[in-house]
Amino acid sequence: MINKKVNTVQDALQGIENGMTIMLGGFGLCGIPENSIAELV
Numbered sequence: 001m002i003n004k005k006v007n008t009v010q011d012a013l014q015g016i017e018n019g020m021t022i023m024l025g026g027f028g029l030c031g032i033p034e035n036s037i038a039e040l041v
Contacts, residue, residue: 009039016040 006012013036016022022040026032 009035012036013039 024033024036
């Protein structure tokens with residue numbers, strides 16, 4: 001199995017560039033990637 005776990009939000013978003021389209025999932029207020037969204041903003 002491939003381990004895709006990262007230690008920081010910055011590590012997870014490494015390589016994201018301006019103009020890219022990304023999809024973030026969640027359900028209501030539980031499971032939303034609020035740290036990733038905040039970092040992208």
